Amino acid sequence: MRILIVEDEEGIASFVGKGLRAEGFSVDWAADDRKGLWLAKTNTYDLIVLDIKLPEKDGIEICRELRKEKKTLPIIMLTVKSETATKVEALNAGADDYLTKPFSFEELLARIRALLRRPETIVGPKLKVNDLELDTLSHTVVRGSKSIQLSKKEFTLLEYFMRNAGITLTRNMILEHVWDMNVDPFTNTVDVHVRFLREKIDSRHRRKLLHTIHGIGYKME
């Protein structure tokens, strides 16, 4: 899952970014409204963490603009203590949730997970495809009765596949959701990671779950 942080305070952005990366998310950071809007419109994010107080346009305006463009992704707004009016304004502008500074990383993470769980097809923190099960909270993967050790990237990749089970995902989609903007789009990094992942989840099983769709990408089924 890929997250955009729009926040001018470098300390907060780096604290949130580090934490999210450690949890296996891909993270991009924009320090001002212009870069934030541009990234949000150009890339495909699964969620935006949006600070309300930015140097020029504020978070509320950015939120409104994104909603006007029919961007439906979850947005969590960071507000400052005891500004009730602002919170109401944030929700009215289309934010899904807000968090008051100072906040703990654990709380932000819990809210992010709650928002990412929202799609109707996903019930609870566990994803299941056939006998493969991924727990987004404990970061464990089990196939049958055997637990599988994955690297952070492999875990994120598998989570993306499982959330989109039955859908063919192009290399570009995978790149956009699982990697951050520093990845070179011309490398074969997706294929390499899929190969590693497949080795771990499929190689010892007769029934394969991760399929290559020739000329397009991959599908988990």
Ligand code: CA
């Ligand atoms: Ca700020």
